[in-house]
Amino acid sequence: MIRLIPLLIVALTAWASPARAHHVTDFLMSTPPGGGDSLIIAYEFDTTVAPLSFSYQLGTTTIYSGTNPGFDAADGDEYLNGVPYTVFPPGVAISVELVDNDGGRTAMKLNGTTLAQPGDHVLLGTSGGQPPGDLHHHPEWLLFADAEPGHYAEGVISFRLTTTTPPYTASRTYTLRLSNGHLPPPDFAADQYDAKSVACQAAVGRAVDPYVHAVYGALRRCLDRLVTVRALGIAGRNVTAASGEAGRACVPMVEKLDHLRARATASIARACSTKGSRDFTDDEIAEHLEMARCRMEEIASASYFRAQTYINALAAKGQSLRAYFPCVFRTSGEEEGRT
Amino acid sequence: MRMLLVSAAVALLAGPAAAQPIDIDMYIGSSNPAGGALKLAYQLCRPVVVTPSVTANGLTRWTSTQPGFNALATNRPGSIYVLRDNTPVEVELTALDPGVSLKVESALLDTVGASALIGNSPNMHLHPEWRLLLPEGARGEYHLALRFHTSARTYGDSTPYTFTILTDAPAVDPCAGGTTTTTLPSSETDHLVSGTLLLLRAAPANPARKSMRLTFGGFDTGGADPTVTGGQLEVESNVGGFVGSYELPATGWRPRRAHGGLRGYRYTDRRGPIHRVEITLGRGVTAVGSGIGLAHVIAQDPTPVEVTFTLGTQRACLHFGGTTTFKAGRMFRAENSPPPDACVP
Secondary structure, three states: OOOHHHHHHHHHHHHHOOOOOOOOOOEEEEOOOOOOOEOEEEOOHHHOEEEOEEEEEEOOEEEEEEOOOOEEEOOOOOEEOOEEOOOOOOOOEEEEEEEEOOOOOEEEEEOOEEEOOOOOEEEEEEOOOOOOOOOOEOOEEEEEEOOOOOOOOEEEEEEEEEEOOOOOEOOOOEEEEEEOOOOOOOOOOOOOOOHHHHHHHHHHHHHHHHHHHHHHHHHHHHHHHHHHHHHHHHOOOOOHHHHHHHHHHHOHHHHHHHHHHHHHHHHHHHHHOOOOOOOOOHHHHHHHHHHHHHHHHHHHHHHOOOHHHHHHOOEEOOEEHHHHOOOOOOOOOHHHOOO | OHHHHOOOOOOOOOOOOOOOOOOOOEEEEEEEOOEEEEEEEOOOOOOEEOEEEEEEOOEEEEEEOOOOEEEOOOOEOOOEEOOOOOOEEEEEEEEEOOOEEEEEOOEEEOOOOOEEEEEEOOOOEEOOEEEEEEEOOOOOEEEEEEEEEOOOOOOEOOOOEEEEEEOOOOOOOOOOOOOOOOOOHHHOEEEEOOEEEEEEEOOOOOHHHOEEEEEEEOOOOOOOOHHHHOEEEEEEEOOOOEEEEEEEOHHHEEEEEEOOEEEEEEEEOOOOOEEEEEEEOOOEEEEEEEOOOOOOOOOOOOOOEEEEEEEOOEEEEEEEOOOEEEEOOOEEEEEEEOOOOOOOO
């Protein structure tokens, strides 16, 4: 433990002062380091989200966009387990082909061409070419949401690399997640310790923490009561009292969670928006809190089998409770008579 | 339904027909090895070519993600230098035509004065979205000017840089050949000229009463047309501790004609800080400014004062020392200054 502390300090010091690096966030295009001619993209697709932000609004559709990650070719100093990624010889022409647009929710614009439908493709560039004919390009990632700005939206986009240059062959399909729920990085000042931005980040944590607990807690209490009603019903017992309890647990939570969300929003806004550090806009805060809530709803629906069916059975303010919890997913098999 | 909103945009534009390597991205550094002002290495003659992204409701949104911002990685002695590590750099809009905007990560810059963090050196690498919103079917040439700012005390703000945004790629490389309009520092044509007069005034109790008058001759515009390229005026003194960088955007310039010929150019801007610049071809240049926007400080004798006047690729460099008159806090006057040995970086 004593040895670990100095190591940790060294690591944190290095991390606080970014090292010189190049395009660390971009897709790295190459061929398998172990051999083979198929094109590959080295990138942590499973654990990376492309953060998008409001771009513009067209009627009821809000469009979010971002330019990261971009495409780039291996230049010889990138390794996988000590084996360098292959550098393309000059003249390898690589194209990008859209494979899936998540039901029309996603698209990308690359080199002046919008890839919106599966099969759309565009020449990315050629290895060894002079810019802009080279392989380093940043697309415009696009996410279309049927909601006003300030609502969480997410989608995936799938694409592959193709080439007509032998001996290379097309890559497998890669899928990138696009989301507007990730807050942008705080803008730390350089002339002094930026207490405002640090306080803003802390305010986010302080506000999100109780909010997500409240969301899960409210859903838990509601679903516990509904499970009781179902179990009583299956046993042929009277469910009247239990149903009343369920209603009292479930219906008021809509307003309670709205209130908690407003409180969290105000708390973050005080520290982070125009009156605070100016790191985030009100819409960005709202989108982030909606994402946090959505994740909690997903977890609750994973914890409770039939959660969506239960939620559907109740109404508040004249509409199904389901409308208030769009991320409570249905579990396959609910209709097959399983408890 | 959603996808109906997305036009099947076509690659309307081939890449510029370049006969030489193209520096497609922008590189940000500083004017001096250990400080100075932030500076950009980029061929501003190269337009940002936008392409249609989405058409709806009678409007077309044009976008491009090129060029991107980078931290300069290698010093270019005499021209531009690598920033110190961990220097945060912000971009700020200083002028823009209607419909033009810039999206930098999550920040949408669409008004003068709007700014956003690009990144911290040395890892700075960001591709903004250059954006143009036009009525459907409209095309053309538009402009956007920006400058760079940092909260690091080591560096001052850059001068503004004006970018041309085109909906149609030029038929020939605008940076190629003898008529290049590059503003890449190493490619500028420098003129070492004599200064006729530099008069700086200030009122210690009222910063709004600052004024400046500059006159010099012997400057060949080299065919540069400020109604296209705009201009810049820099007045700085290491001794005095000030750097004044004043953009003279193309929209403020008008040609002066006499007897059917071009006599020169006149720049006017009622809001200042530079209100008027007169260029008389073959004779000289006069610039007049006033107000709180002027950067000079004359609490102490600022001699020498370096002045740089840039039109497109043509740069006039002056060095006001020698015969001067100084009244602390109120007035600095330098007359008939000989040409400098070299332009300040």
